[in-house]
Amino acid sequence: MSAHFDTHRPVVMGMDWMVTADHPLAARAGAEVLEKGGNAVDAAVAANLVMTAVRPHMCGIGGDLFALIYMAEKQSFDALNASGRAPALATLDWYREQGYSKIPEDGLLTCTVPGAIKGWQAALEKHGTMGLDSLLPAAIHYAEKGFPMYAELVGAISERASVMQKSPGMAELFLPGGKAPAVGSVLKQPKLAQSYRLLAEQGPDAFYNGPMGRALADHFKAEGGLIREEDLAAHAITWEVPLRTGYRGYEICTQPPNSQGIALLLQANILENFDIGSYDPQDPELLHIMLESKKLAFADRDRYVCDPAFHPVPISEMLDKASAKAQAARIDPAKAAEAYEPRNFTMGGDDTIYLTVVDGQGNSVALIQSLYQAFGSCAMVPSTGMILHNRGRGFSLDPQHPNRLEPGKRPYHTLHPAMILKDNKPRWVLGTPGADGQTQSVIQMTTNLIDHGADVQQTNEAPRWRSEPDGTLKMEARFAQKTLDALKAKGHKVEVVDKYDGVMGSSHTIFLDPETGVRHGGVDPRRNAYAIGK
Numbered sequence: 001m002s003a004h005f006d007t008h009r010p011v012v013m014g015m016d017w018m019v020t021a022d023h024p025l026a027a028r029a030g031a032e033v034l035e036k037g038g039n040a041v042d043a044a045v046a047a048n049l050v051m052t053a054v055r056p057h058m059c060g061i062g063g064d065l066f067a068l069i070y071m072a073e074k075q076s077f078d079a080l081n082a083s084g085r086a087p088a089l090a091t092l093d094w095y096r097e098q099g100y101s102k103i104p105e106d107g108l109l110t111c112t113v114p115g116a117i118k119g120w121q122a123a124l125e126k127h128g129t130m131g132l133d134s135l136l137p138a139a140i141h142y143a144e145k146g147f148p149m150y151a152e153l154v155g156a157i158s159e160r161a162s163v164m165q166k167s168p169g170m171a172e173l174f175l176p177g178g179k180a181p182a183v184g185s186v187l188k189q190p191k192l193a194q195s196y197r198l199l200a201e202q203g204p205d206a207f208y209n210g211p212m213g214r215a216l217a218d219h220f221k222a223e224g225g226l227i228r229e230e231d232l233a234a235h236a237i238t239w240e241v242p243l244r245t246g247y248r249g250y251e252i253c254t255q256p257p258n259s260q261g262i263a264l265l266l267q268a269n270i271l272e273n274f275d276i277g278s279y280d281p282q283d284p285e286l287l288h289i290m291l292e293s294k295k296l297a298f299a300d301r302d303r304y305v306c307d308p309a310f311h312p313v314p315i316s317e318m319l320d321k322a323s324a325k326a327q328a329a330r331i332d333p334a335k336a337a338e339a340y341e342p343r344n345f346t347m348g349g350d351d352t353i354y355l356t357v358v359d360g361q362g363n364s365v366a367l368i369q370s371l372y373q374a375f376g377s378c379a380m381v382p383s384t385g386m387i388l389h390n391r392g393r394g395f396s397l398d399p400q401h402p403n404r405l406e407p408g409k410r411p412y413h414t415l416h417p418a419m420i421l422k423d424n425k426p427r428w429v430l431g432t433p434g435a436d437g438q439t440q441s442v443i444q445m446t447t448n449l450i451d452h453g454a455d456v457q458q459t460n461e462a463p464r465w466r467s468e469p470d471g472t473l474k475m476e477a478r479f480a481q482k483t484l485d486a487l488k489a490k491g492h493k494v495e496v497v498d499k500y501d502g503v504m505g506s507s508h509t510i511f512l513d514p515e516t517g518v519r520h521g522g523v524d525p526r527r528n529a530y531a532i533g534k
Helices: 022-037 040-054 091-095 118-129 137-146 151-164 170-173 190-202 213-225 229-234 262-271 282-305 321-329 437-450 456-461 481-488
Strands: 012-014 018-021 064-071 078-082 237-240 241-249 250-254 351-358 364-372 380-383 386-388 419-423 425-431 465-467 470-474 492-498 508-512 521-524 530-533
Touching: 012 022, 012 241, 012 530, 018 022, 018 040, 018 508, 018 521, 022 040, 022 137, 022 351, 022 530, 040 064, 040 118, 040 137, 040 170, 040 190, 040 351, 040 364, 064 091, 064 118, 064 419, 064 425, 078 118, 091 190, 137 190, 170 380, 190 213, 213 229, 213 380, 241 262, 250 262, 262 282, 262 437, 282 321, 282 351, 282 437, 282 465, 282 481, 351 425, 364 419, 364 425, 419 437, 437 456, 456 521, 470 481, 481 492, 521 530
Parallel strands: 470 492
Antiparallel strands: 012 521, 018 351, 018 530, 064 078, 064 364, 078 237, 241 250, 250 419, 351 364, 380 386, 419 425, 425 508, 465 470, 508 521
16 A cells, blocks of 8 residues: 555444544544434434534534435435525625625625524434434533633634624634633533523524524624524425436445535546556646546536526536546646636535444434534624524625525535445445535545545545645645656646645545445544544
8 A cells, every 4th residue: 555545543443333523522422322322313413513512613503514314224315405595685786785796704794594403403303313402412511511622723713813803792702801712721602502402492493483593683683684584484404316426336426506516526527537546646647637627527516506496507417427538538638727618508614514424224424514614704693602604605796607696595515425335325424624625635535445445544644635716736745745846847836735734624434344344434633533433
C-alpha cells in the first residue's frame, strides 16, 4: 500500500453496530441509544441532537438536514430532504428594492425556514423505534450543564466575533466580556435547553405551530426579517428516491436536487472512463484527471441544480454514461482548463456536521446537518437560544437562473449524504462536511476505497485536495513536492495548506463486511470525529 495511505488512527471494528459522529459526546449518545435497543435511525437522531448543543458553530435546531436511510428488513432505501424554503415575503423584487445584488451573508435576510426539527421527527415516525422526547435528554444535559469548549469552537467564535456582536443573544452567550472564552471553559446554553424541553413536550409543533415559532416570527418582525408564522406552519419535508450511478460494479448513491449530490455522480461517471487503479494515488496525471472531472461536473451543477419543484433538473441527461464519456474526452491531459462551459440540455460554508450509523440488523443511516457557515447567519432568536442558518445564500438573484429566489422555494444546497451499494445493500456509508468540498472529498474517498483498495481509516486520513471557485487548488502539505510541481506545470494554481487542514472536511466511513458481518469504522482526524463500535 502506498505511503499515501499511512494512518495515525486504527480502524474501529464491531460485530454488532457502529456509530461515527463529529464529536465524541455525540458518538457516545448514539452508542447509548443502540445499547438500549434503539435502531440506527434512533441513534442518528440522538447523536445529531447532541451535536446541536456541543457543535453550535456547525449545526443546530435552526438549520437544515438531509439523510439517506436504508432499512434492512424491508430492503427500503429513502432520501430524506428536510431543507427549508424561502418565506412568502422573499421575492427578487423586494431584495432589489433594498439594493441587494446577492443574498446577504449574515443577518436575518439570509435565513430560510429551518427544516431540521421536522426532519428528525419524520425520520423517527417512518423508520425509528423511539420518540423525540426520549432522545433529547442528552442534548438537554449538555445545553443546561455545559461542556468544555475546544480549540475549534473557540477559533470559530474568534473568527466570527465582529458579526456575532450584531446579535445581542449571540454576543451574550459566546462573547462574555466582549471576547471569546478560553479553551476548556464551560459553555452553558440554558435557553437552548428550554427549547429542547419544549420539543420533548410538544414535538415539532413547538416550533412550527407553537411558542418557539411565535418567538421567531416576532423577532423577525421586530428586526426587519421576512419569516412569519405562516411560513413555519407551511413547512413540509419530502421523501425522495436516492440518485444512483454505477461505478465499477458498485452503485454510488446520494441525495437528489436541490442537493449538490449529483455532482458526486457526475465526477464518478467521468472517472469511470479512466483506469484510476493503475495510477499511484499521488501521480499528478491522476490528480489532473480528477481535478478536471470536478470542473466539468461543477459547471453542470452550477448551471442546473435547483429545487425541481420550481424548475426541472435534467437528471437523466446529466447522468447519461455516453455523455460522460464525451465529457472525459474534453480533458486535456497536458493543461488545466480555467473553466468549462456547462452542457446544453433542452429543458422543459463550510460548516456542517456529518454522522453515520449501522445497527445490528444492517439498518444504515448517512445524515448531514448544518447551519451552513460558522454560526450560520450569526443571528439568534434570543428567547429560544436558536441560532439560525444562512442557507438563503444558496439562492441566486439572477431572474434567469433556475436557482433564482422564489417564495416557498428550497435553495441550492451543498449538503449531501452518500452510500455505496453492492447487490442493493450498503457496502460503505460515507460523507463529510465541507460545503463545495463535500463532493470533491467524497469522490476522493470513493476512488481510494474502490480503485486503490484503501480501508476506511486510510481513505479518511489520506492527503486531500480541494478545488476552489476562483481556480485555487488547495493541497495538503503531505503531497509530494514533485506532485505539486507537476500540477503547477499543467497550469493548476496550487496553494499548499496544513498537513491535516480543517478546510478539507471531517469525513466518516463505515464498511459493512458482507462475509464476516463486521462493521469497520473510520473517521477523519482533521476535526473532532470519533467512531464507537460494538
